[in-house]
Amino acid sequence: GDSVTQTEGQVTVSESKSLIINCTYSTTSIAYPNLFWYVRYPGEGLQLLLKVITAGQKGSSRGFEATYNKETTSFHLQKASVQESDSAVYYCALGVDRGSALGRLHFGAGTQLIVIP
Amino acid sequence: DMKVTQMPRYLIKRMGENVLLECGQDMSHETMYWYRQDPGLGLQLIYISYDVDSNSEGDIPKGYRVSRKKREHFSLILDSAKTNQTSVYFCASSWDRGTAEVFFGKGTRLTVV
Numbered sequence: 634g635d636s637v638t639q640t641e642g643q644v645t646v647s648e649s650k651s652l653i654i655n656c657t658y659s660t661t662s663i664a665y666p667n668l669f670w671y672v673r674y675p676g677e678g679l680q681l682l683l684k685v686i687t688a689g690q691k692g693s694s695r696g697f698e699a700t701y702n703k704e705t706t707s708f709h710l711q712k713a714s715v716q717e718s719d720s721a722v723y724y725c726a727l728g729v730d731r732g733s734a735l736g737r738l739h740f741g742a743g744t745q746l747i748v749i750p
Numbered sequence: 751d752m753k754v755t756q757m758p759r760y761l762i763k764r765m766g767e768n769v770l771l772e773c774g775q776d777m778s779h780e781t782m783y784w785y786r787q788d789p790g791l792g793l794q795l796i797y798i799s800y801d802v803d804s805n806s807e808g809d810i811p812k813g814y815r816v817s818r819k820k821r822e823h824f825s826l827i828l829d830s831a832k833t834n835q836t837s838v839y840f841c842a843s844s845w846d847r848g849t850a851e852v853f854f855g856k857g858t859r860l861t862v863v
Binding site: 637642667669671676677678679680681684686724726728729730735736737738739740741742743 | 754781783785790791792793794795798800808809840842844847848849850851852853854855856857
């Protein structure tokens with residue numbers, strides 16, 4: 634089946650430092666999946682942070698970037714300089730929009746980002 | 751203002767009671783979802799609805815049923831709740847049947863005691 638792995642349950646970074654949150658995926662589909670990063674701020678629902686639906690492309694939003702690497706099956710989230718307001722839970726997700734998997738997202742366990750002022 | 755609204759936000763029920771979680775969206779979205787999230791796990795799909803009365807099981811449908819009689823509303827029903835159904839439940843919706851643009855509600859925290 635399809636799955637997403639986020640190895641870090643929690644990441645602590647000092648304000649203005651760089652960030653990387655790791656995400657790898659696995660799919661049995663012959664089609665390349667859509668890849669997403671969602672963010673959940675305290676008391677809020679999940680919000681789409683960025684998405685990439687073409688292998689090899691990079692997505693970016695609010696200073697965050699992620700590159701869809703089909704060779705390493707990775708989609709790591711990076712930011713050059715984090716702010717305290719970036720503290721949230723970040724979820725990597727995969728979607729294969731064909732066949733019986735149509736419309737179904739598969740999520741990683743999430744990474745809690747704590748930014749220390 | 752496009753949004754997915756979940757009611758209630760917090761709920762405590764006794765084991766064996768029936769539970770109704772409600773979800774509404776104001777975007778006339780075709781597809782709606784119910785996910786649950788447990789500590790240390792990603793969101794898991796319970797049910798997906800492609801339109802009124804067109805529902806399909808997700809990855810963990812056992813112990814749940816759903817109802818969609820209007821495009822704007824999607825209900826999750828737990829008949830005789832169990833303690834292992836304590837979780838945070840998220841409703842979501844999307845314009846079409848794909849995953850490219852899915853909007854999530856704020857979640858309902860259900861505790862079954």
